[in-house]
Amino acid sequence: MDTTDGAALDFAGVRAEFDLPTQFPPAALAExxxxxxxxxxxxxxxxxxxxxxxxxxxxxxxxxxxxxxxxxxxxxxxxxxxxxxxxxxxxxxxxxxxxxxxxxxxxxxxxxxxxxxxxxxxxxxxxxxxxxxxxxxxxxxxxxxxxxxxxxxxxxxxxxxxxxxxxxxxxxxxxxxxxxxxxxxxxxxxxxxxxxxxxxxxxxxxxxxxxxxxxxxxxxxxxxxxxxxxxxxxxxxxxxxxxxxxxxxxxxxxxxxxxxxxEPDEGAVEWLRRSARSLGIEWPRTDTVSVMLAGLDPRSPESLALYMDATRLLRxxxxxxxxxxxxxxxxxxxxxxxxxxxxxxxxxxxxxxxxxxxxxxxxxxxxxxxxxxxxxxxxxxxxxxxxLASKVDRACLDQAEAWVLAGRAGHEFDAVVLRAEANSAEVFLTDPPVIAKCAGEGLSEGGRIRVRLLAADTVKRKVSFEKVEMQ
Structure with missing residues (x-):
């Protein structure tokens, strides 16, 4: 997959923000x-x-x-x-x-x-x-x-x-x-x-x-x-x-x-069933969550959206x-x-x-x-x-996404809607592989859309997109 080069920087800012240790105490090293x-x-x-x-x-x-x-x-x-x-x-x-x-x-x-x-x-x-x-x-x-x-x-x-x-x-x-x-x-x-x-x-x-x-x-x-x-x-x-x-x-x-x-409560599983129906994914009542997920095509945008929804079961x-x-x-x-x-x-x-x-x-x-x-x-x-490990990992990804997209404000990309909310969504760009928030109306999970980069802030590690309205 073609990817876009980021800036010639390191992750010292992330290390400093989370006060990560730079060395071991002398007594620990001696032991x-x-x-x-x-x-x-x-x-x-x-x-x-x-x-x-x-x-x-x-x-x-x-x-x-x-x-x-x-x-x-x-x-x-x-x-x-x-x-x-x-x-x-x-x-x-x-x-x-x-x-x-x-x-x-x-x-x-x-x-x-x-x-x-x-x-x-x-x-x-x-x-x-x-x-x-x-x-x-x-x-x-x-x-x-x-x-x-x-x-x-x-x-x-x-x-x-x-x-x-x-x-x-x-x-x-x-x-x-x-x-x-x-x-x-x-x-x-x-x-x-x-x-x-x-x-x-x-x-x-x-x-x-x-x-x-x-x-x-x-x-x-x-x-x-x-x-x-x-x-x-x-x-x-x-x-x-x-x-x-x-x-x-x-x-x-x-x-x-x-x-x-x-175990997830019945309400969470029923919510996932409703999500599957809205995505057009068939889920027989006799199949467990595990059986249903194992049968999905991971390349399908509908599957990606349902995988994202299913993370709710693992909290x-x-x-x-x-x-x-x-x-x-x-x-x-x-x-x-x-x-x-x-x-x-x-x-x-x-x-x-x-x-x-x-x-x-x-x-x-x-x-x-x-x-x-x-x-x-x-x-x-x-x-x-x-x-801490989860926060550091997310910060590094956010930093890399901002570096990769820096200077490309106004550019348009193909994306898949992973999780939709009112007037916004979490979207997945395949090239470069970025997961980010996107503003717009009428966004539905599993949908393929076109998005426009609004900003890529390499200091705050933030990127933002908007849905491109088709003419």
Missing amino acids: AELAVTDRDHLVGAREDATGLPLVTIDPPGSKDLDQALYVEQRPDGFRLHYAIADLGTFVQPGGALDVEVRQRGQTIYLPDGNVPLHPPILSEGAASLLPGQVRPSALWTIDLDKDGEPTNIRVRRALVKSIAQFDYDSVQATIDAGNPHPSVAALPALGRLRREHAVRRGAVELQLPEQEVVTNGNGRWTLTLRPRNNVDAWNAEMSLLTGMSAASLMVQAGIGVLRTLP GAGYTAFDGSLPELTTHAGLGAAYAHVTAPLRRLVDRFGAEICLAVSADQPVPDWVRASLPELPKLMGSSDS
């Missing part, structure tokens, strides 16, 4: 460096699983590699080996680094560089599952039957060594060509089964366009749409499977921290910690299952605690006291960091 040099002391006894042919699948150029996998197809089904970076090896409870990462909550990603949760010596070095390197991990082994249903779950501390680092497109190309790497040859079969399970569970997947801000190599910025291929979706299913397995261990043991979302997600008795809500309505974050500890605080709980439960050992003591504060810490 990280000591954890690397004295790792043998911190690691302790663990299984040697370096013979497993694990591989990583991440965006090109990634260095903070949380997960490595190996999918086996067996006579009775499948076996997923899923190694997760073990931050419990490197972060001492109550130390200066622990204090700092609790304040950060998660890695914040900006187009011109991230604000890491952990010092790069860990997140891009000693803790990252880089190829050819022996690394400590929480190694999950999940056996599944021929229908893709888990039959046995085990997690333990292990030493692993990834044999290759892949990206989504390269893996997809080998699968399409019929010569996938042996470690992922069974991924399509298991991935498809898990996608089918997701629909039956009632998982809500919204295939909205995902904007991405990228450099064109000379200090200028451009907007693109991030493509999502089958490997991306199948790989995500492996992570979700592990997170659901973690949740099952936590629920069984009566201790954990879950990612939860209440209110949070974290629920418990110890001793199960909370009233243990499931995530958007996934149709109980789910826990454990697969991204390099980038998300809560995963380290989730891993420690699962390791203890799987080994029939007590959950460490420092983990139990931390459970009550985790939902608030994660909620705050989630909110």
Whole structure:
């Protein structure tokens, strides 16, 4: 897709506005460096699983590699080996680094560089599952039957060594060509089964366009749409499977921290049905929201509008910690299952605690006291960091949109109406890929319209459009 270059600027304004940290405190860095040099002391006894042919699948150029996998197809089904970076090896409870990462909550990603949760010596070095390197991990082994249903779950501390680092497109190309790497040859079969399970569970997947801000190599910025291929979706299913397995261990043991979302009320679903009817989308009464959404053509403007409306069903997600008795809500309505974050500890605080709980439960050992003591504060810490990450992401997109459109006031563009209100709407431009507000009357969701750029303010990060009235 052709895109328009932005100005030769960086995102320092966004960093300053949200007071993002620029460095780690010296004491935290010193602890990280000591954890690397004295790792043998911190690691302790663990299984040697370096013979497993694990591989990583991440965006090109990634260095903070949380997960490595190996999918086996067996006579009775499948076996997923899923190694997760073990931050419990490197972060001492109550130390200066622990204090700092609790304040950060998660890695914040900006187009011109991230604000890491952990010092790069860990997140891009000693803790990252880089190829050819022996690394400590929480190694999950999940056996599944021929229908893709888990039959046995085990997690333990292990030493692993990834044999290759892949990206989504390269893996997809080998699968399409019929010569996938042996470690992922069974991924399509298991991935498809898990996608089918997701629909039956009632998982809500919204295939909205995902904007991405990228450099064109000379200090200028451009907007693109991030493509999502089958490997991306199948790989995500492996992570979700592990997170659901973690949740099952936590629920069984009566201790954990879950990612939860209440079921939408009937009024919200009926409202979505009315929206579907207004868009001309057929939705049989016998079909769930999940089945209906899975059957839509994501390229259709009507589908895009309904996906946007369906985001209403996913509001209110949070974290629920418990110890001793199960909370009233243990499931995530958007996934149709109980789910826990454990697969991204390099980038998300809560995963380290989730891993420690699962390791203890799987080994029939007590959950460490420092983990139990931390459970009550985790939902608030994660909620705050989630909110900050969302605001930073939106600000970066707003900035890039303003840069891309600067100097083009009066230009006209083709757009699709995503969400309509009285005398205004949220519209999606395909070229450049911008989502913005548009003024005008008679705007209907799913409609294709022509819009005119009124202004692009690069200081306030605001763009505004008006509907072009056809003569």
